Amino acid sequence: MRYLTAGESHGPQLTTILEGVPAGLSLTAEDVDQELLRRQKGYGRGRRMQIEKDTVAINSGVRHGRTLGSPITLTVTNDDFTHWTKIMGAAPLEDEGEEVKRQLSRPRPGHADLNGAIKYNHRDMRNVLERSSARETTVRVAAGAVAKRFLNELGISVGGHVIEIGGVVATDLHYQSIEALQTRTEASPVRCLDEKAGQQMMAAIDEAKKNGDSIGGIVEVIVEGMPVGVGSYVHYDRKLDAKLAAAIMSINAFKGAEIGIGFEAAHKPGSQVHDEILWDAEKGYTRRTNNAGGFEGGMTTGMPIVVRGVMKPIPTLYKPLQSVDIETKEPFSASIERSDACAVPAASVVAEAVVAWELAAAIVEQFGVDHIDRIKENVQRHMKEAREF
Numbered sequence: 001m002r003y004l005t006a007g008e009s010h011g012p013q014l015t016t017i018l019e020g021v022p023a024g025l026s027l028t029a030e031d032v033d034q035e036l037l038r039r040q041k042g043y044g045r046g047r048r049m050q051i052e053k054d055t056v057a058i059n060s061g062v063r064h065g066r067t068l069g070s071p072i073t074l075t076v077t078n079d080d081f082t083h084w085t086k087i088m089g090a091a092p093l094e095d096e097g098e099e100v101k102r103q104l105s106r107p108r109p110g111h112a113d114l115n116g117a118i119k120y121n122h123r124d125m126r127n128v129l130e131r132s133s134a135r136e137t138t139v140r141v142a143a144g145a146v147a148k149r150f151l152n153e154l155g156i157s158v159g160g161h162v163i164e165i166g167g168v169v170a171t172d173l174h175y176q177s178i179e180a181l182q183t184r185t186e187a188s189p190v191r192c193l194d195e196k197a198g199q200q201m202m203a204a205i206d207e208a209k210k211n212g213d214s215i216g217g218i219v220e221v222i223v224e225g226m227p228v229g230v231g232s233y234v235h236y237d238r239k240l241d242a243k244l245a246a247a248i249m250s251i252n253a254f255k256g257a258e259i260g261i262g263f264e265a266a267h268k269p270g271s272q273v274h275d276e277i278l279w280d281a282e283k284g285y286t287r288r289t290n291n292a293g294g295f296e297g298g299m300t301t302g303m304p305i306v307v308r309g310v311m312k313p314i315p316t317l318y319k320p321l322q323s324v325d326i327e328t329k330e331p332f333s334a335s336i337e338r339s340d341a342c343a344v345p346a347a348s349v350v351a352e353a354v355v356a357w358e359l360a361a362a363i364v365e366q367f368g369v370d371h372i373d374r375i376k377e378n379v380q381r382h383m384k385e386a387r388e389f
């Protein structure tokens, strides 16, 4: 399975084409829309989210509510485009002079503006900003919604939550099931399980906003129900934990990923890190602990997958940082129209989506036949064999 996305932040629409999704999977626009809505919520976002009402159109690959096995095209309209038709239209310009005046020549520290402009030889940095914007994550969440539907059929559930924002760390992380985790995070404006920490996170976001600043944080994705032995140790590019890390790192503003206890393993002895192996007749092999976060040797252990990602603070700041105008080469302090102060809660939904996609793709690769029912049979047979091994 693979997917591509297309579309500019203030252009008419965003598109994704999903290739290799098995036939026979039940899929409706509502399945996707509920994920899009989750991404749009989240404390700390700017005015753009009040303009957009993200809903999907399924333009190919689905008939009467079931996937066909052919490429699935999903599109989401940018409602903001109506305010940008002149600036973002595809037609050639009538007045080049006017356009030059409107060009963006002032790169924001922390965004893609300067490097992108140099790389693609764009004097107008809007040409960079439009595609480097995290608006693109909308259709990645749409792709993830399809992957979640697929995983769901196999009894695999994916949940995400926020564990840190601006130095406030959640300590109460207990939940009964992924469903319970989702219900509780859904009720929290910052998608945090720990209510008290959640309040403090909102206060930290308010404070950052008041100061014209921005803050980042850490999100965690948990997956239950993955069969053992998905991925492989035989080649670097078949290690599933590495694919998850890359997927997390591909989210705009994410600067690190860890699996299980991750970086904490550096300062613990092996006796406190490795998960002892247990066996019982009903479950087969399990682990006493799950410090490995569901992975050993690039393969799933059958324990819950736990992957975290760190998001840096949003680059566009109301409190200006110094930069250089690429036309005049003069220093300036950036001024902006609008931006998010913190997008960590929204990004936790994106993280769920990219993880779901990688896991679905790995299952299709390993157990792959072209129809969901046959994949289900293959996975169930594999799980039975693993229990009896």
Ligand SMILES: Cc1cc2nc3c(=O)[nH]c(=O)nc-3n(C[C@H](O)[C@H](O)[C@H](O)COP(=O)(O)O)c2cc1C
Pocket (backbone or CB within 6 Å): 046, 110, 111, 112, 132, 133, 134, 137, 251, 252, 253, 254, 312, 314, 315, 316, 338, 339, 340, 341, 343, 346, 347, 350
């Ligand atoms: C959901 C989400 C919303 C974001 N909103 C903004 C924003 O409003 N302003 C901004 O400057 N960056 C925002 N970003 C971050 C930038 O897109 C990101 O920093 C930029 O693409 C540069 O890439 P890099 O930070 O990965 O190097 C957002 C990121 C995510 C995931």
Ligand SMILES: C=C(O[C@@H]1CC(C(=O)O)=C[C@@H](OP(=O)(O)O)[C@H]1O)C(=O)O
Pocket (backbone or CB within 6 Å): 009, 046, 048, 049, 052, 132, 133, 134, 135, 137, 138, 252, 338, 339, 340
């Ligand atoms: C539009 C989204 O996020 C945007 C991501 C983003 C950026 O620079 O990454 C900048 C902002 O866009 P604008 O400049 O239009 O306000 C965010 O709103 C979205 O998440 O749907």
